[in-house]
Amino acid sequence: MARTQGSHSDITGPRIRKAALNLFARHGYAAVSMRQIAKEVGVQAGALYNYTPDKQSLLYRLMREHMQDLLSALNALERCDDCQQALRRFVGFHIRFHLQRPDEVFIAYMELRNLSPENFAEIEDLRRQYENALEDILHSGQQAGQFAIPDTKIATLAVIAMLNGVMTWYRSGGRLSLDEVEQIYWNMVHKAVTA
Amino acid sequence: MARTQGSHSDITGPRIRKAALNLFARHGYAAVSMRQIAKEVGVQAGALYNYTPDKQSLLYRLMREHMQDLLSALNALERCDDCQQALRRFVGFHIRFHLQRPDEVFIAYMELRNLSPENFAEIEDLRRQYENALEDILHSGQQAGQFAIPDTKIATLAVIAMLNGVMTWYRSGGRLSLDEVEQIYWNMVHKAVTA
DNA sequence: GTCTATAGATAGATAGAC
DNA sequence: GTCTATCTATCTATAGAC
Numbered sequence A, B: 001m002a003r004t005q006g007s008h009s010d011i012t013g014p015r016i017r018k019a020a021l022n023l024f025a026r027h028g029y030a031a032v033s034m035r036q037i038a039k040e041v042g043v044q045a046g047a048l049y050n051y052t053p054d055k056q057s058l059l060y061r062l063m064r065e066h067m068q069d070l071l072s073a074l075n076a077l078e079r080c081d082d083c084q085q086a087l088r089r090f091v092g093f094h095i096r097f098h099l100q101r102p103d104e105v106f107i108a109y110m111e112l113r114n115l116s117p118e119n120f121a122e123i124e125d126l127r128r129q130y131e132n133a134l135e136d137i138l139h140s141g142q143q144a145g146q147f148a149i150p151d152t153k154i155a156t157l158a159v160i161a162m163l164n165g166v167m168t169w170y171r172s173g174g175r176l177s178l179d180e181v182e183q184i185y186w187n188m189v190h191k192a193v194t195a
Numbered sequence C: 001g002t003c004t005a006t007a008g009a010t011a012g013a014t015a016g017a018c
Numbered sequence D: 001g002t003c004t005a006t007c008t009a010t011c012t013a014t015a016g017a018c
Helices: A009-027 A034-041 A045-050 A055-075 A083-099 A102-110 A117-143 A152-164 A178-193 B009-027 B034-041 B045-050 B055-075 B083-099 B102-110 B117-143 B152-164 B178-193
Strands: none
Touching: A009 A034, A009 A045, A009 A055, A009 A102, A034 A045, A055 A083, A055 A102, A055 A117, A083 A102, A083 A117, A083 A152, A083 A178, A117 A152, A152 A178, A152 B152, A152 B178, A178 B152, A178 B178, B009 B034, B009 B045, B009 B055, B009 B102, B034 B045, B055 B083, B055 B102, B055 B117, B083 B102, B083 B117, B083 B152, B083 B178, B117 B152, B152 B178
């Protein structure tokens, strides 16, 4: 944490993002000061402004990067014509991707209200794209008669909300393996939407 | 909002709680100052300290009151021997109770990390009591063979997470009535846990 | 019970030396 | 690129007059 003086442009940037990510997730954006972030990195507060124009941008860039990573990973998933298979793949993907990035997920959900209106709109758009991917699967299954869903939009939000719940309790090395968790949630999601 | 000078002990207390509730929900505990709350009420900041020893207690009491109201209302529900009936009643109760108190619910979920360790422990205990009520229903249904749930604890958290999702999108006067929302969620919950 | 005034700490952000 | 120093604003909380 402590640092000697000197130039470290190549590594300070990532260290700042990592420290901000961790502190924002633990204490909340509004409760964390630039001085705290600087201390965690091992620089003085003024040095942070070589990497970010202000505190708001620090938050926004963390959230945008996370959402873009999420969408890229989703789009990299192998396509699948069978709706049930596609839904199962989505459930597994969502659980695993999010459990690997607890801090990013927490911030992306909790700190939306601390974004400026313009930044908020951009993040919301990315989030909507992700939700639409799931809704497309549910809608196709509904059309094909495989699923029986009263309202695909609500079902989309309900499934994502349910899956996000795993973040609040899952701890690596706990009672259940990742495979078991995925199986349990798939069982519930599958039954909830199937005709 | 503007107030003339004078004593108003009977009404200032509730007004402070209401203003704090609204501001905390909109901007977050850490982002709201005592001056903002005072301005909303129409008094000077110093006057707030006639009603709360500090800002932390203001948050804690709002959350405790909400959780106690929740548990009281739940315990006032008519008992029911049939597990499926009991689950249906819980789903309806949860949705309606929470939609009536969006600010309280939002704070109780988002501001846990801003509680002191002692206050956090107390609120968490109340939350656990609520979760246990649902888990008892699921467990009974599982024993009776009515439900087929891989893990009752996870199912409890999954159902609550799913139901809480309604808070993020439901708006009174929107496309769906409260009865329709309840019906849609009951359909999904019911199928998810049924054998 | 509310006011004004203020103590004492800390915030975000900037300037200029190195 | 980082440092020290600092500007200006704001914060929680308290003291004492009315």
